[in-house]
Amino acid sequence: MTPAAGHLARRVDRSQWFGTSALGQIELLPSTWTPISIPPVDAGAPRISDCVIVDYELGNTLSVMHALRRVGVAARVSRDPADILRAPALVLPGVGAFAKAMANLDRLDLTVPLRCAVEERRTPILGICLGMQIMGKSSTEYGYHEGLGWFDYEIRRMEPAGGLPVPHVGWNSVAKTPEAIVEGIPEGASFYFDHGYAAPARRRAYEIATCDYGGSFVALARREHIFAAQFHPEKSQDAGQKLLANFAGIVASSL
Amino acid sequence: MLRKRIVALLPLRGGLVVQSFGFARHLPVGRLDIAVDFLDEWGVDEIVAVDIDAGNSGQIADLRAVERAARKCRVPFAVGGGVSTVEGARRLLASGADKVVVRTAVAANPAFAGELGEHFGDQCVVAAVDLAPDEAGVHRLVPTPGSILPPDPLAAIAALKRSGAGEVLLQNRKADGSRAGLEFPFLDGAPDPGLPVIVASGAGRPEHVAAMLRLRAVAAVAIGNLLSHTEHSVTHVKSFLRRAGCDVRLDTNFDYAAVDADAAGRPLPARPKAPAR
Numbered sequence: 001m002t003p004a005a006g007h008l009a010r011r012v013d014r015s016q017w018f019g020t021s022a023l024g025q026i027e028l029l030p031s032t033w034t035p036i037s038i039p040p041v042d043a044g045a046p047r048i049s050d051c052v053i054v055d056y057e058l059g060n061t062l063s064v065m066h067a068l069r070r071v072g073v074a075a076r077v078s079r080d081p082a083d084i085l086r087a088p089a090l091v092l093p094g095v096g097a098f099a100k101a102m103a104n105l106d107r108l109d110l111t112v113p114l115r116c117a118v119e120e121r122r123t124p125i126l127g128i129c130l131g132m133q134i135m136g137k138s139s140t141e142y143g144y145h146e147g148l149g150w151f152d153y154e155i156r157r158m159e160p161a162g163g164l165p166v167p168h169v170g171w172n173s174v175a176k177t178p179e180a181i182v183e184g185i186p187e188g189a190s191f192y193f194d195h196g197y198a199a200p201a202r203r204r205a206y207e208i209a210t211c212d213y214g215g216s217f218v219a220l221a222r223r224e225h226i227f228a229a230q231f232h233p234e235k236s237q238d239a240g241q242k243l244l245a246n247f248a249g250i251v252a253s254s255l
Numbered sequence: 256m257l258r259k260r261i262v263a264l265l266p267l268r269g270g271l272v273v274q275s276f277g278f279a280r281h282l283p284v285g286r287l288d289i290a291v292d293f294l295d296e297w298g299v300d301e302i303v304a305v306d307i308d309a310g311n312s313g314q315i316a317d318l319r320a321v322e323r324a325a326r327k328c329r330v331p332f333a334v335g336g337g338v339s340t341v342e343g344a345r346r347l348l349a350s351g352a353d354k355v356v357v358r359t360a361v362a363a364n365p366a367f368a369g370e371l372g373e374h375f376g377d378q379c380v381v382a383a384v385d386l387a388p389d390e391a392g393v394h395r396l397v398p399t400p401g402s403i404l405p406p407d408p409l410a411a412i413a414a415l416k417r418s419g420a421g422e423v424l425l426q427n428r429k430a431d432g433s434r435a436g437l438e439f440p441f442l443d444g445a446p447d448p449g450l451p452v453i454v455a456s457g458a459g460r461p462e463h464v465a466a467m468l469r470l471r472a473v474a475a476v477a478i479g480n481l482l483s484h485t486e487h488s489v490t491h492v493k494s495f496l497r498r499a500g501c502d503v504r505l506d507t508n509f510d511y512a513a514v515d516a517d518a519a520g521r522p523l524p525a526r527p528k529a530p531a532r
Contacts, residue, residue: 062351066326096376164257167378169422169451170474171258171300171504190258190504192300192331194378213257235353237295237329238506 051251052087054114055079056104058130059093060234067234071245081113089251090114090123093234094130098139098155098197101130102147111148118150124225124251126244129195132221132228141197150226151206153199153218160214167196174219174231176209181227181246182220189239191219191231198230225254258504259468260300260475261493263482264455265290267306267336270317274480275307276432278385284483288323294482295329297489298507302328303424303453303477305356305383306336318350325351333381344371348379356424358383361415363401369419381453382420384411386439387428394441397428408441409448416450423448424477427456432480434459437467445472453477461495468501 068075117123139155171190198217209220221228233240273281335356385397451474482488
């Protein structure tokens, strides 16, 4: 239990910090009382100059931007190839269908700058949900489609055992291995998932965290400077905020 | 394990969050962004805000209020009110909503849910349905203008799933604001509907929420009034649910596990310690 919790959950012994003045009025005696302070989750998060959220017309870019700004990252949304090439860090969000995501990247002339930035300049990147999926090898969502190929996972329709409903919507806990990106996130913490397709877990080295929903799938993957989350850190409250802060920290330390 | 969700339901009128009684009378609670900020800090799993004026006026929910609230919201944020076009939904999403709640337009044209799904993904389409018991006490859909949904709630849920809705939000017009408990007898023993069903209206005590969460067909319970008038209300409710054996997320850094609560979920003073020997 944190000190804050102790304060909130315990009956407060008022004799410690209330006294009665000569006039019989209650007054505060602050000398013996330290106000509680709950440190914000983002305390001490390193600031990075600029993080570009790739806008390819398929993503909750605003939510991601607000979430990154909360952890001290100067994030902005852009679809300008020059911004993507220059950015010290990238976030590839995504909500929607796989084929449309790949088609939009092509149509907006973003595939080449994205590959240049990540494969040659080695810009740190975080893919979220559909952004994570298109970093894989392929998907069977509405036909067979190839992804960016940064991971070798294959995205398939979820077929959870026990007839669980698909899509998988809600808060689920993950099994994680110790890595900088998940540092400080308590064991058993939940993240918000919202997806009908997933990469089945295959015990690859890049699988940092897996999630169980009638079968195990990749929740978080990492290959060098490439990070990919199936859940939505921007919508996962404290645990998600910590993950974004860790990503910012990794970026800052690699600059 | 996928956890069951506790959703905060915030009806909006005249740009303010209100407390609703039977969908007929309303009491102001306060600003949307402040409510969202607090509920998020207290560990709610999701927030649904519905502009109840919008349905009548045809006007979309107050976009600036949505934008201000979305900045504060670290959990999924569903917004609705008067959405009848893809463009209307796009404007809400562009203001920071994560999901769109649709009711009248989908009841009149269930294919609209699929159309929204094609543009934004079905995960962001929440189809809302209002129910009320008829004279025989059987729960039926409250008819909306031009509704072609079957009056039987389970058939309506199946129809909405077929048409491409991602989630269904069930509200009970009779129980709304009653604090007497949620009333969805047809969900008792119902099979898994194949999409997440959120039930709302009538939660007055944490036990009412627990009773619903034990049903297989219920993925989430949306609560309005119960969360509006107590500090840390969400944590208290979830702490109760945990003790009652419901698997809900409780990640806040304090959990009131050692605190007894009164019937309204407010904390009772701690028990005095046994005297030292």
